Each structure stands twice: as structure tokens, then as C-alpha cells.
Amino acid sequence: MASSSANLWVLLGLGLAGILLMTRKLKKVVKEDFGAFIERFELLPPPQPAPPKAPHPLTGLSFAVSDVFDIDGFVTGFGNPDWAKTHESASRTSAVVSALIEGGATCIGKTVVDEMAYSISGENKHYDTPTNPAAPARVPGGSSSGAAVAVAANLVDFSLGIDTVGGVRVPAGYCGIIGFRPSYGAVSHMGIVPVSTSLDTVGWFAKDPNILRRVGHVLLQVPFAVQRNPRNIIIADDCFQLLKIPVDRVAQVVIKSTEKQFGRQVLKHENLGAYLDSKVPSLKTFHSKKSNGEVKSSSLRLLANVMQLMKRHEFKHNHEEWINSVKPTLDPVISAQIRETLEIVDAEIENFHAIRNEMRSALNSLLKDDGILAIPTIADPPPKLGGKEISSEDYLIRASSLLSLASISGCCQVTVPLGSHDRCPVSLSLIARHGGDRFLLDTLQTMYANLQEQADIAAKSKLSSKSFSQETSAETAKEKGNQAYKDKQWQKAISFYTEAIKLRGNNATYYSNRAAAYLELGSFHQAEADCTKAIDLDKKNVKAYLRRGTAREMLGYYREAIEDFRYALVLEPTNKRASLSADRLRKLFQ
The missing domain is CATH 3.90.1300.10 (Amidase signature (AS) domain)
Known part of the structure; x- marks a missing residue:
């Protein structure tokens, strides 16, 4: 029994020594x-x-x-x-x-x-x-x-x-x-x-x-x-x-x-x-042929599909003859993709080139x-x-x-x-x-x-990655809102600005921009509230004063509107919109 135990320890020792030698050898090769x-x-x-x-x-x-x-x-x-x-x-x-x-x-x-x-x-x-x-x-x-x-x-x-x-x-x-x-x-x-x-x-x-x-x-x-x-x-x-x-x-x-x-x-x-x-219309042709009723794919995803099809088709064209004659040992992924690559007709090749x-x-x-x-x-x-x-x-x-x-x-x-x-x-x-x-x-x-x-x-940086991420995500949402506003998609713009505010609620620009979209929809109370919040965050936000002045004018708060336009003029003395609006209201209601 003692002899068997001793032999076991010898075998374990030899095994460990072998592992150490192999590890050292591996490290040497890698190094x-x-x-x-x-x-x-x-x-x-x-x-x-x-x-x-x-x-x-x-x-x-x-x-x-x-x-x-x-x-x-x-x-x-x-x-x-x-x-x-x-x-x-x-x-x-x-x-x-x-x-x-x-x-x-x-x-x-x-x-x-x-x-x-x-x-x-x-x-x-x-x-x-x-x-x-x-x-x-x-x-x-x-x-x-x-x-x-x-x-x-x-x-x-x-x-x-x-x-x-x-x-x-x-x-x-x-x-x-x-x-x-x-x-x-x-x-x-x-x-x-x-x-x-x-x-x-x-x-x-x-x-x-x-x-x-x-x-x-x-x-x-x-x-x-x-x-x-x-x-x-x-x-x-x-x-x-x-x-x-x-x-x-x-x-x-x-x-x-x-x-x-x-x-x-x-x-x-x-x-x-x-x-x-808008710039690559041939992608739509590619999608219509390949979609088979699927939900519309993004341009980037479609480009990914086009690239993979081009690579597989041309790889097969270049090397299929050698693969068929030699029958080499290939990675299963390569073999599967070569087998699955369907013959692409000339019209599709022309579309790829387009x-x-x-x-x-x-x-x-x-x-x-x-x-x-x-x-x-x-x-x-x-x-x-x-x-x-x-x-x-x-x-x-x-x-x-x-x-x-x-x-x-x-x-x-x-x-x-x-x-x-x-x-x-x-x-x-x-x-x-x-x-x-x-x-x-x-x-x-x-x-x-x-x-x-x-x-x-x-x-x-000591700032957390979450904080960084929220700031960038908020900016991205704002940019999307700006684009929707330019496209006159007012409700969509409001949704994006709201998303930005949820991510970063201390940014005056987000509230002021949302107010502009609310004005376009005739939501004057919401526009006034957003502008007030923007001004609380940034006392020098001229656009917020102009937009709140417009909202108050539409709500019939003429005296308050005049004050907003006048304050905008204090911040920007050459602002024509503020000057014209203040003069017009003063002549009508004072």
C-alpha cells in the first residue's frame, strides 16, 4: 500500500514537471x-x-x-x-x-x-x-x-x-x-x-x-x-x-x-x-429582389449583405476549379459558404457594380x-x-x-x-x-x-462611463430632433428632444428646441413652460426669450411677451426679430 502511494506521488511529480516544462516552452515560443x-x-x-x-x-x-x-x-x-x-x-x-x-x-x-x-x-x-x-x-x-x-x-x-x-x-x-x-x-x-x-x-x-x-x-x-x-x-x-x-x-x-x-x-x-x-438608389433594387416580404433593412445592413455576396461569388469564381479538383481540407465555414453561394445572374452583377x-x-x-x-x-x-x-x-x-x-x-x-x-x-x-x-x-x-x-x-477620467454615455446619447437624440425639425416632422422632433431631456435634464438647449417644435404645433402652454425652464438653466439663452415671447403673444399675455422681446434685445441689441416684435406689440397694446 505504501509502495503504491509512493508510485502515485512519483507519477504526479513527473506530470507536474512535464506541465511546467511545456508551459516554459510555450512561453518561450510566444515570447x-x-x-x-x-x-x-x-x-x-x-x-x-x-x-x-x-x-x-x-x-x-x-x-x-x-x-x-x-x-x-x-x-x-x-x-x-x-x-x-x-x-x-x-x-x-x-x-x-x-x-x-x-x-x-x-x-x-x-x-x-x-x-x-x-x-x-x-x-x-x-x-x-x-x-x-x-x-x-x-x-x-x-x-x-x-x-x-x-x-x-x-x-x-x-x-x-x-x-x-x-x-x-x-x-x-x-x-x-x-x-x-x-x-x-x-x-x-x-x-x-x-x-x-x-x-x-x-x-x-x-x-x-x-x-x-x-x-x-x-x-x-x-x-x-x-x-x-x-x-x-x-x-x-x-x-x-x-x-x-x-x-x-x-x-x-x-x-x-x-x-x-x-x-x-x-x-x-x-x-x-x-x-x-437617398444617394444609393440601387440598394433599394437589391432589397426588393432579396427581401421576400421582410421588414425593410437599413442601408448599412444591405451594404453588408452586398459585400458578403460579392466576396463569396468572386472567391468561388477564382478558386472553385482548384477546390473541386484537389478537394482540400477546408474550414467548414468556407466549405459551407462555397456550397451555398448560388449562381448570381448577370443582372445582379450589374446591380452590384451600380x-x-x-x-x-x-x-x-x-x-x-x-x-x-x-x-x-x-x-x-x-x-x-x-x-x-x-x-x-x-x-x-x-x-x-x-x-x-x-x-x-x-x-x-x-x-x-x-x-x-x-x-x-x-x-x-x-x-x-x-x-x-x-x-x-x-x-x-x-x-x-x-x-x-x-x-x-x-x-x-473619473467620470463614469454611464455619465459619458448619457451625454453622448443625449446629444445624438438632440441631433435627430434637429433633423426631424428641419424635415417639418414636429411630433417626431418633440419625441427626440424629450429623449434628450430624459438623459440630460440640465441642458437649456434641449428645452428651447422642444419649445420651437411645440410652437409649430400650436402647443403654446407647453412651449412657454419649456422656455421658462430653459431660461432658468441659462439666463442668456436668447432663443428661449424669443420663443417664450412668441408663445405668450399667442396666449394673449402681451405685457409679458413685450418683456421677453425686450430682454432678448438687451442680450442681442441687433436682433431684428426681437426689435420688430417688441415695437409691434407696444404700438398695439400700450
Whole structure:
């Protein structure tokens, strides 16, 4: 009995020792490369030119490339071992990789991608999932997961990825680094395995906005231009409502940063879905064909569906023959989606192209040459490794609703890290018109330090997230009320202003605005009461005096009305409305 007990303790001891050794080994592997690389090699730049010629623009920088870029003498694996086994080594290096090497940078290897660069999770069962340095228990995001991890872990100065439906933007957001998706067609696709030809773009990651910009100047080959500040920074309020973290943690950062950097007059708010409703009529055609009696979907949700259908259709067109002939071991999600992708008729393809063209025109019209659209990069924090949420339809629709804006329009977009919330990275995205790549890179360079400062302030603020959220939600409700008022939907405006008052009842503007809507409906007692409340909160609210004067005049309280108009004149001596109203009433009733 004693002998058996001793043997048991020996076995337990050996088991614990083995676990400790494996843990140490795992930590060593993670510490070294975080599982980011598939292959290591070194491609050196040409010698530096002799003075007085300027050195190469990327001298001293190292980079890695996702395993979708051809490198002469290496097999492009496309995230799948069967693909690697059935394809020859590349006979030439991708044009963008060559340009970066010629620019003075050193390429040190290939990094993991999602299987066939298809997903946005970053998980790959064949090569293991790279470890997210910013949140090790969470997915790194994909498809260019390894490239993002290599930058986040400081293994390289920058890296290349492919962004079809978020392949650069999502991992940048999830790993807490900067990711740039250029305008569609702005960077050569030669020597890259395609996913969806009409959506694919070559993107890049960095931690330093200056490095991101230097890489952009090499790849975009744009002519020199004087740097310009944005004249409009548009906050897409409805997009921020999709966030699963406190809205203010992102929206307030960009608002406060913009106010400090450029002034409040630069800021604008937009309901992007409503704007697209009027500017992208082909979406209605798409909905009428697909709805089958369903409740009308929002423009953002429809765009998400269009993007996913385009990707699946073009992916199947590009790779179905190889899949059918090789019958590779594929992720079940990819297999199911390829099988379920119905043949799309020519008329639907034409409709997709019309949607794309109208989207580009709509965003170009909204942003012009000097506008920036601010949206969340992705609605959800990075899901846990192996979690089911990333394969849910709700997650995919929320993510695609935001990612589809740049993917379908072809506009350029940059993902900007904004610290963390609940130990998960938080990010913001800035979008510029198609072709506005240099302007967007310059704007990021200008705003980056300020954005980081405001993100740090927000993270350390003693104000509760609930208080922050209520303030922003109240402002959003007020803006919706203003829009309804402009559209002469008085009752709807009153509902929105009432919502704002419930959230933040100490704001005089909300009461004064609701009074204006009550006046339009002839509800003079309610208008008078709201104006009185507004004046109690803000003794210098001229509009409240004018509106209360109007309400009192309509109720027959002429003496009190005259006093209101006179007081408005004390605050604003040149106010014509107050002067005319006071004179008219004085002549009639005094």
C-alpha cells in the first residue's frame, strides 16, 4: 500500500514537471515570435546611393508580408497546406514587395493568414492562430493576422496584408496598431493571390504614423502636394450606435481631439444610413429582389449583405476549379459558404457594380477633397479564442455594416488605436474619398498625437462611463430632433428632444428646441413652460426669450411677451426679430 502511494506521488511529480516544462516552452515560443511567421528569410535592399543623393526612403526598416504575396523561390501558401502542396514556387516577387525592398526596407519573412484569406477572425487550424500581443486570450483578427501580430509584437517596423472585407482593418483594431486600406486600385495587385478581385486591396500595418506614411509614399507613388488640414470631420452617429463598448470611449475622443486641433466648426454629425438611402438608389433594387416580404433593412445592413455576396461569388469564381479538383481540407465555414453561394445572374452583377459606383459617388460627394468620415472600425471587442460569437450572424452583420463602407466604395480608410477598454484594444477609423490617400495619411500624421492624448484622458477620467454615455446619447437624440425639425416632422422632433431631456435634464438647449417644435404645433402652454425652464438653466439663452415671447403673444399675455422681446434685445441689441416684435406689440397694446 505504501509502495503504491509512493508510485502515485512519483507519477504526479513527473506530470507536474512535464506541465511546467511545456508551459516554459510555450512561453518561450510566444515570447519569440507570437506564432506570427510561417517562413523566415531575408531579402536585402540595394546599396545606398552615394552622397549627395538622398538615401532610400525606407532605409533601416524591416517588414514582413502575409502569405498571399509572391516571393521569388518561395511557395505562396494562401493559409492552406493543400494549396502549398499543389502550387509551384513563385518565379518572381510581388510588385509591392519589390518596391519596398528597392525603397530600402528589409523583408524578413512570411506571416500567417486566415485559411485562404477568407475570414476576419485570424484563426487558422493548419498553422495555429498567432497570439494577439494586446489581448492574448482573444483572436488577433484576420485575414492578415500574422502581419498585424508581427508589428504589434515589435518583430518588424511594418508589414503587408490584404484587405478584402476587413483583412487589414480588423486585425489592426484587435491588436491595437495602425492599419491602412488604400483606395481601390491605388496599389498594384500583381503577384498576389486574389480573394475577391473587385474588393481586394493591398494594405499595411505600423505602430508609428510616420512609418505608415513613408510606406504609403513608396507604394502609392503620389505626387508631392502641400499638406492640408481637413475642413470637415463628420461623425457618423448611427455607426457609433453599433458599438458594443461605451460610445463615448471612441466618439468623444475624436470629437474632443478635433475641437482641440481644428476647432469646433470643423465637426459635423451625419446619419450615414439615411444619407445613403437617398444617394444609393440601387440598394433599394437589391432589397426588393432579396427581401421576400421582410421588414425593410437599413442601408448599412444591405451594404453588408452586398459585400458578403460579392466576396463569396468572386472567391468561388477564382478558386472553385482548384477546390473541386484537389478537394482540400477546408474550414467548414468556407466549405459551407462555397456550397451555398448560388449562381448570381448577370443582372445582379450589374446591380452590384451600380451600388459600388453610387457608393463611391455618394462618399466622394459627402467628403469632397477635404473631408474625413469618422466611424468605429468594428462594433465588437475581439472575441475570445475558440468563441462561437465570431461565427454568429449578428457579429458578422455588425462588423460588415462598418467594413462595407470602404470595401464597396473603394475609398481609403485608416484604423487608429485608442488605448483599451476592459483590457481589449479600442480603435477608430477615418475614411477619405477615393483617391484621397495622401490627404488621409497626412491627416493621421497631424491628429495622431492628439487622438492618443484624448484617448488617455478618456481612459483615466473619473467620470463614469454611464455619465459619458448619457451625454453622448443625449446629444445624438438632440441631433435627430434637429433633423426631424428641419424635415417639418414636429411630433417626431418633440419625441427626440424629450429623449434628450430624459438623459440630460440640465441642458437649456434641449428645452428651447422642444419649445420651437411645440410652437409649430400650436402647443403654446407647453412651449412657454419649456422656455421658462430653459431660461432658468441659462439666463442668456436668447432663443428661449424669443420663443417664450412668441408663445405668450399667442396666449394673449402681451405685457409679458413685450418683456421677453425686450430682454432678448438687451442680450442681442441687433436682433431684428426681437426689435420688430417688441415695437409691434407696444404700438398695439400700450
